[in-house]
Amino acid sequence: MLLPRLQPPLRAAIAAIGRSATLGSQPCLNEAFAQLAIKPSLTFVRHASHNQQGAVNKAKDGPGKRLGAKKSGEQYVIPGNIIFRQRGTHWFPGENCAMGRDHTIYATECGYVKYYKDPEKHPKRQYIGVTFERDQVLPLPRNSQRRRRLGMVATKMETAPVMEEARVDIIASDEGTTQTLTKKRKERKGEEGRDLTIRPGYMYREANWQIGRAAERANIKVRQFKPRDRWTAWRKSTIRKKSNAEKKSLGRKLK
Known part of the structure; x- marks a missing residue:
């Protein structure tokens, strides 16, 4: 689309070219070109109607990573x-x-x-x-x-000496024989038969296999576990699923 200020000179030039074409005379052509050269400073400039594609190296949006x-x-x-x-x-x-x-x-x-x-x-x-x-x-x-x-500085901890079993010799004068008795160290209640030793991390505890015998020390009978008894597990799950389905059906009927 041409600018309004360029339209009048162009119209006059086009009209002069048209007249010269009909008359076929050389002076008219010269006049037409002379009219076109009246304003030699006019140039054709294309003005974009919208923004073109953005620059490639444009600064990125958002803050930096603050490294x-x-x-x-x-x-x-x-x-x-x-x-x-x-x-x-x-x-x-x-x-x-x-x-x-x-x-x-x-x-x-x-x-x-x-x-x-x-x-x-x-x-x-x-x-x-x-x-x-x-x-x-x-x-x-x-x-x-x-x-x-x-x-703190790491230093070696001093462990308390373990109390050994004290041996007491008792002599029976009437029989004339020597009898040896053993006296065990006193144990706390609930820790009978436990072997508490210091473990890594400065903690007194017993081995895992001894912890697993707690029920045996307390005289509690536990049913022996049967590994890979899949038949019993499947039968239990089937009965449980069946009972759950019956409960759901009864609830629907009551509604």
Whole structure:
């Protein structure tokens, strides 16, 4: 569609060309071209009626992912604090730290953040750790005592000595023979015949096979379990399904 300001000159030019064609004279053609050249500054410009396709490298919508360090070195953190967000494993979790499924490194204990390298563990990897003391340096020497939860140092616990059976010798003077009796250590009520020993985790408990004999110690008879008795199981399930169907049918009849 032509602009309104271009319509009058074009109409005059077209009319002059038409007259020159009918007359067949050369001067008329020259006049027509002269009229066309009256305004040489006019150019034909196409103006789009709507927006065209967007740019390829246009800035994406939405905020960034906010990757990078969230806690600096020697900054105090608590369990769950995010220390570093990353894509890939530029940093690896060290002492008292863990890594999430999106490679986020977070603290698992209260302490101070340390960025360090451990050539003995891996020559090129960078680690992030948490120490319980600000002046502590990572990595720790090999086979050294490590502080864990509650900032305590792991030490060997002293176990109480097990009371052995005391032997008492009683001499019977009238018969002239020596008789030996054994005196067992006193047991708490309900723990008769139990062998409580210290287990990993500093807990006094007995073995699993001994726990399973609790019913036997209490003189309780339990019906023996028959493995792979599928016939009995199928018969029970059939009876149960039949009774449930009868109850449903009775409920419908009452309604």
